[in-house]
Amino acid sequence: MFTPEGPTFRELAVQALSSVEHGYDLLAPKFDRTPFRTPAPVLDAVVRTAAPLGPFRTGLDICCGTGAGVGALRRLCSERVTGVDFSAGMLAAARAGLEGSPGPAVEWVRADARALPFRDAFDLAVSFGAFGHFLPGERRVLFAEAYAALRPGGRFVFPVPAPPRVGSVAYWAMWGFDGAMRLRNLVRRPPFVMYYRTFRLPDVLADLAGAGFTTGLLPLADLGTRPDGSPRCVLVVATRS
Numbered sequence: 001m002f003t004p005e006g007p008t009f010r011e012l013a014v015q016a017l018s019s020v021e022h023g024y025d026l027l028a029p030k031f032d033r034t035p036f037r038t039p040a041p042v043l044d045a046v047v048r049t050a051a052p053l054g055p056f057r058t059g060l061d062i063c064c065g066t067g068a069g070v071g072a073l074r075r076l077c078s079e080r081v082t083g084v085d086f087s088a089g090m091l092a093a094a095r096a097g098l099e100g101s102p103g104p105a106v107e108w109v110r111a112d113a114r115a116l117p118f119r120d121a122f123d124l125a126v127s128f129g130a131f132g133h134f135l136p137g138e139r140r141v142l143f144a145e146a147y148a149a150l151r152p153g154g155r156f157v158f159p160v161p162a163p164p165r166v167g168s169v170a171y172w173a174m175w176g177f178d179g180a181m182r183l184r185n186l187v188r189r190p191p192f193v194m195y196y197r198t199f200r201l202p203d204v205l206a207d208l209a210g211a212g213f214t215t216g217l218l219p220l221a222d223l224g225t226r227p228d229g230s231p232r233c234v235l236v237v238a239t240r241s
Contacts, residue, residue, distance in 0.1 A: 006033040019190040020133055021087055024065075028089030031066050032097070038128040042159055042233070043072040045222035046126070049235050050076060050157050056124040060084065060149055062113050062142075063130030067094030073126060074103035084109045084116065114141050118149040125149060125156045131199045139204065143211035147240055156213065156238040160201055162226060204236070213238035 007015070007030045015023040024031075031037060057080070059073035064083030073081045081104050085091050091108045098106060111117055113130075125146050134142055146156045164170035174196045185191040208215050215238050219231035226232055 006030050016184065016192055017188060018192065020192055020194070023192060024087035025089030028066065028087065028093040031090065031093065032068075036129070037066065038068045041223065042128070042220075043068060045220040045233070046128075046157065046159055046235060047072050047075050048222060049218050049220055050124070050126075050155070050237075053155055053157075053237065054124070056155075058082075058122045058124070060118065060122040060125040062116070062125055062127040062146060063133070064094060064108075065090050065128075065130070067098050069126050069128045070094065070098065070106060071101075071103075073124065074106070076124060077104055080105050080107065082107045082109060082118075082122070084111050084113065086110060086112050114138060114145060116145040116149050120148075120151050122150050123154050125154070127156075127158045131158075131204075132194045132196055135193060135195075136198050136203065139207045140210055143208050143213065143238075146238075147211050147213060150240045152240055154240045156208075156236075156240075158236055159220060159233050160199070160204070160236055161233045162230060201234075201236075208236070208238045212241060214241055215239075 007027060011026070011030070015027050018026060027034075054076060056077045059077035059081045061069040061073055061081070061083045064070050064085045067083055070081055070083040083091070083094055083106065085094075088110055091110055095108050109117065131139075143156075150156060164174065178195045178197050181192065181194055185193075205215050215236065218235045218237055220233040220235055221231070223231070223233045
């Protein structure tokens, strides 16, 4: 899962014992050599599924990290793309990684996703792998900020994988990780917020509707189906009315 050039166990431990912002500043130089970077097949599937919803001129990647989602947005948008993150280290790595690459112009903005400095500015917003950093009570604010950043008719899209089968290795791994994080946050300050089991699709759709979005789901067909025929991953499509 980790390449030899990736972070050591000690480096990961130091990150986990830091705040979210400082932890990602520390991890940024090696983040793309960890399994935490959004895999290319997921990015490709989102691009292929979202493209017919366009055309899009401007795009926003919320919690852009080292820029994987920005690269996907540049395949969907014709004029300008913006990546926003609150980690200066992640933004520096993103800027270096995409410098000189072809595509629309990119702007990098350091900001908290719960207080975005944009209003009526984008046709398309995306986010990949960042929602575990927000507690359930913060989602309505996060989605309201995404809503405000979009132009009327703009889309906010993001992938959501199907939950693991109860009793599977992935199921217990998620329980174990979340349990370890809760224990860590009981005994250490500042907290490091990262939970996998708090982002339940029915709750997410309700929070999106509460923020003003009209929502729908599209299967990410490229990622396959489960044994019962349901998609392994869906694309949430939230439209600003």
